[in-house]
Amino acid sequence: MTVTIDDIAREAGVSTATVSYVINNNEKVGPETRKKVLQIIEKRDYHPNSSARNLARKKTEVLGLIVPEVTGVFYADIVQGVEDAAFQNNFTLYLGTTNAKKEREKMMIDHFSGNRVDGLILTTYFINKNYIKELKNRDLDFVFIGNPVKDDSVSTVVVDNFSSGYRAAEHLINLGHKKIAFIKGDPNSWDAEERFAGFKAVMNNYDLEINNDYIKTGNYQQEEGYKAAQELFNLEVKPTAVFASNDQMAMGVYKAAQENNIKIPEQLSVVGFDDIAAASHLNPPLTTVNQPTYRMGQKAVEILIKKIKGQKVPEENIVFETEFIKRNSSQKKSKIF
Amino acid sequence: MTVTIDDIAREAGVSTATVSYVINNNEKVGPETRKKVLQIIEKRDYHPNSSARNLARKKTEVLGLIVPEVTGVFYADIVQGVEDAAFQNNFTLYLGTTNAKKEREKMMIDHFSGNRVDGLILTTYFINKNYIKELKNRDLDFVFIGNPVKDDSVSTVVVDNFSSGYRAAEHLINLGHKKIAFIKGDPNSWDAEERFAGFKAVMNNYDLEINNDYIKTGNYQQEEGYKAAQELFNLEVKPTAVFASNDQMAMGVYKAAQENNIKIPEQLSVVGFDDIAAASHLNPPLTTVNQPTYRMGQKAVEILIKKIKGQKVPEENIVFETEFIKRNSSQKKSKIF
DNA sequence: GTGAAAGCGCTAACAG
DNA sequence: CTGTTAGCGCTTTCAC
Numbered sequence: 001m002t003v004t005i006d007d008i009a010r011e012a013g014v015s016t017a018t019v020s021y022v023i024n025n026n027e028k029v030g031p032e033t034r035k036k037v038l039q040i041i042e043k044r045d046y047h048p049n050s051s052a053r054n055l056a057r058k059k060t061e062v063l064g065l066i067v068p069e070v071t072g073v074f075y076a077d078i079v080q081g082v083e084d085a086a087f088q089n090n091f092t093l094y095l096g097t098t099n100a101k102k103e104r105e106k107m108m109i110d111h112f113s114g115n116r117v118d119g120l121i122l123t124t125y126f127i128n129k130n131y132i133k134e135l136k137n138r139d140l141d142f143v144f145i146g147n148p149v150k151d152d153s154v155s156t157v158v159v160d161n162f163s164s165g166y167r168a169a170e171h172l173i174n175l176g177h178k179k180i181a182f183i184k185g186d187p188n189s190w191d192a193e194e195r196f197a198g199f200k201a202v203m204n205n206y207d208l209e210i211n212n213d214y215i216k217t218g219n220y221q222q223e224e225g226y227k228a229a230q231e232l233f234n235l236e237v238k239p240t241a242v243f244a245s246n247d248q249m250a251m252g253v254y255k256a257a258q259e260n261n262i263k264i265p266e267q268l269s270v271v272g273f274d275d276i277a278a279a280s281h282l283n284p285p286l287t288t289v290n291q292p293t294y295r296m297g298q299k300a301v302e303i304l305i306k307k308i309k310g311q312k313v314p315e316e317n318i319v320f321e322t323e324f325i326k327r328n329s330s331q332k333k334s335k336i337f
Numbered sequence: 338m339t340v341t342i343d344d345i346a347r348e349a350g351v352s353t354a355t356v357s358y359v360i361n362n363n364e365k366v367g368p369e370t371r372k373k374v375l376q377i378i379e380k381r382d383y384h385p386n387s388s389a390r391n392l393a394r395k396k397t398e399v400l401g402l403i404v405p406e407v408t409g410v411f412y413a414d415i416v417q418g419v420e421d422a423a424f425q426n427n428f429t430l431y432l433g434t435t436n437a438k439k440e441r442e443k444m445m446i447d448h449f450s451g452n453r454v455d456g457l458i459l460t461t462y463f464i465n466k467n468y469i470k471e472l473k474n475r476d477l478d479f480v481f482i483g484n485p486v487k488d489d490s491v492s493t494v495v496v497d498n499f500s501s502g503y504r505a506a507e508h509l510i511n512l513g514h515k516k517i518a519f520i521k522g523d524p525n526s527w528d529a530e531e532r533f534a535g536f537k538a539v540m541n542n543y544d545l546e547i548n549n550d551y552i553k554t555g556n557y558q559q560e561e562g563y564k565a566a567q568e569l570f571n572l573e574v575k576p577t578a579v580f581a582s583n584d585q586m587a588m589g590v591y592k593a594a595q596e597n598n599i600k601i602p603e604q605l606s607v608v609g610f611d612d613i614a615a616a617s618h619l620n621p622p623l624t625t626v627n628q629p630t631y632r633m634g635q636k637a638v639e640i641l642i643k644k645i646k647g648q649k650v651p652e653e654n655i656v657f658e659t660e661f662i663k664r665n666s667s668q669k670k671s672k673i674f
Numbered sequence: 675g676t677g678a679a680a681g682c683g684c685t686a687a688c689a690g
Numbered sequence: 691c692t693g694t695t696a697g698c699g700c701t702t703t704c705a706c
Contacts, residue, residue: 047451051391052683076408083434095432099693115385139339272549278615352677389699
C-alpha cells in the first residue's frame with residue numbers, strides 16, 4: 001500500500017491542500033501545522049507521486065538528453081556536464097542513447113514528447129529541418145549540442161570544427177609537412193565533415209595538393225584508424241603526417257605505425273582531435289584538439305532551463321573555443337625520410 | 338495548446354475510451370475505427386501525456402540508474418549496457434549521478450522514490466543496511482551492481498573483486514616479485530577494499546611480507562596514482578612491482594616511472610584493474626583485469642524487469658567472471674635491479 | 675466493438 | 691492560515 005497525500009492529511013488532521021502546501025514550501029502554512037505534517041510525512045516515509053504532481057502542474061522538472069552513445073569520452077563528458085548542471089537546477093535527467101542509428105534517434109525523440117520531459121538536449125546525426133519544424137510544434141523546449149543542421153531558429157552550443165581543423169592542419173603545414181593525410185570520421189557525422197573542410201581550406205590556402213590517396217574514411221573507431229593507416233603505409237609515396245579526425249582513430253594510426261616500424265614523430269607526425277584522457281599517455285603523447293565538452297553540456301542546460309522557465313531568450317548559437325594542444329606526436333618534417 | 342485525448346476523440350467522433358484503446362493496441366477496436374483514429378493522431382501529431390498515463394496505470398516504464406559518475410570507462414560501460422537493455426525492453430532511463438558524495442547519493446535515491454521510476458539500479462558507495470530496509474518499504478524494485486553491503490536479501494550483480502585481486506597479485510608473485518606495492522582505491526569504495534583483501538590474502542599464502550610503506554591509498558584518479566608512485570620511488574628499498582587497484586592510477590604510475598627514469602617492465606612490473614580502453618595502448622600495454630561491465634548492466638536490467646513484471650524471482654547474487662589480461666607491463670623480476 | 679464515468683494523486687484557485 | 695473542490699489527461703470497468 002503506497003501512502004498518499006490523503007493518508008497524510010487524514011493522519012495530520014488537515015486537508016490535502018495543506019499537506020500540498022507544506023510539500024511545496026508554501027509560506028502561508030503555520031509553523032506548527034507545518035511541523036506536524038512534516039513529522040507524519042517523515043514517519044510514513046511519504047513520497048509524493050510525481051506523475052500526479054506533474055499532471056497537475058503540467059511540468060515534470062526533467063530534462064531529456066539524447067546522445068549517440070555514452071562510452072566514448074566525448075559524450076560521457078557531455079552527459080556528466082548535463083547531469084551536474086541539471087542536478088544543480090533541481091532537474092533530473094532522462095538519458096536516451098541512439099547508437100547513431102537514424103531510426104532509433106527518431107524513436108527516442110518521439111518518446112520524449114508527451115510531457116515526459118520539459119526540455120530536450122540533442123546531440124544527433126540525422127535530424128533534418130523538417131523534423132525540427134515538427135519538433136517546434138510540440139510543447140517542448142530544446143537545444144542542440146553540435147549543429148547537424150544550419151538553422152538559426154534553434155539554439156545550439158557548438159565548437160568551431162572548421163577552424164579547429166584548419167588550425168590543427170596548419171600546425172602540420174608549419175612544421176614543413178606537405179604530404180598530409182586526413183582520416184575522416186563517420187560519413188554521417190557533420191562535425192567530421194567540418195573538420196575535413198577546414199583541412200581542405202588550409203591545404204588550399206597554402207597551395208598544397210590534396211591527394212585523394214591520402215584521404216581515408218573511418219567511423220571514429222580505432223580499428224578504422226588502424227585500417228586507414230595500413231592503407232596509407234602501403235602507398236608508394238607515404239604521407240609524412242596524418243591528421244585523424246578523432247583521437248580513437250589516431251590511436252589506430254599509432255598501432256599501424258608500430259607494426260610497420262614507422263617511428264612517430266620522427267618519420268610520421270600525427271595529430272588527433274578530442275583530447276581524450278588517454279591522449280597524453282600515449283607514446284608519444286598525442287598532439288590534438290581539446291573540446292570543452294563538459295562545459296558545453298552545462299551551457300546547454302543553462303540555456304534550456306531559461307527557455308523552460310519561460311524567459312524569452314533569443315535562439316542563440318554559442319560557439320566554444322577549442323584548444324590546440326601540442327604534444328610530441330608531431331614535429332618538423334624530417335629531411336631524412 | 339497541446340492536443341489531448343479529448344481532442345482526438347472529438348475529431349474522430351469516438352469516445353476517449355476508444356482512442357485510449359487504439360493507443361494501447363487493444364484488439365477490440367474495429368479496423369476502420371482504429372484507422373480513422375490513427376489517422377487523426379498522426380495528423381495532429383498527438384503524443385499521450387505520460388504523466389496522466391502513468392498516474393492512471395500506476396507505473397512509469399522507466400528505470401532509474403544511479404552511478405557515481407559517468408566519465409570513467411567503468412561506469413560509462415555500465416550505463417551503456419543498462420540503457421541498451423532498457424531500450425530493448427521498452428523502458429527508458431533516468432540517470433542520476435552522485436559524484437560519490439554520500440549526501441547526494443541519498444538525495445538521488447529519495448528523488449527516485451514517489452513513482453518516478455518502476456525500478457532502480459544502484460551502484461553506490463555509502464548505502465547501508467538500514468537504508469536498504471527503508472528502501473524495501475517503498476513501492477520500488479531494485480538491484481545493485483556491486484555489493485556495498487553483504488546482504489542476501491537484495492539482488493546484486495557483481496564481480497569477484499577478492500579473487501580477481503588475488504589472481505592479479507599472484508601473477509606478480511609467480512613472476513618472482515616479492516616487494517610488491519599496492520595502491521588502494523577510494524577509501525569508501527568497497528570494491529577497492531576487496532581487491533586489497535585479495536592482495537593481502539595471496540601475500541599471506543605465499544609467506545610474503547606486506548610492507549606498510551608499500552601500501553598507498555588513492556582515490557582512483559590518475560593523479561593520485563602518480564603521487565603514490567612518487568612516494569614509492571622515494572623509498573630506500575623500492576618495490577619491484579606495483580598493483581594499482583585501477584587502470585587510471587596505473588597510468589599515474591607510468592607517468593611517475595617515466596619521470597624517474599624507471600623502465601616498465603624491466604625495472605618495475607605494474608598491473609592495473611578495469612582494462613579501460615587506453616590500457617592496451619599504453620607503452621607498454623598494461624597488464625590488467627577486465628570486468629564485463631556492459632554485460633553486468635544488461636543483467637541488472639534483466640533481473641530488475643522480471644521483478645517489476647511481478648515475477649517472483651528470488652533475490653539473486655550474480656557473480657560475473659573477470660578476465661586477467663597479461664600484457665607487457667609485467668615481467669619476470671629482473672636480477673639486475 | 676464502443677461509450678459513460680469513476681478514479682489515479684496532486685495542485686491551485688477560491689472562499690472563508 | 692486552512693479547507694473545498696474542480697480539474698490535470700488518461701485508463702479501465704461495466705454496461706450496452
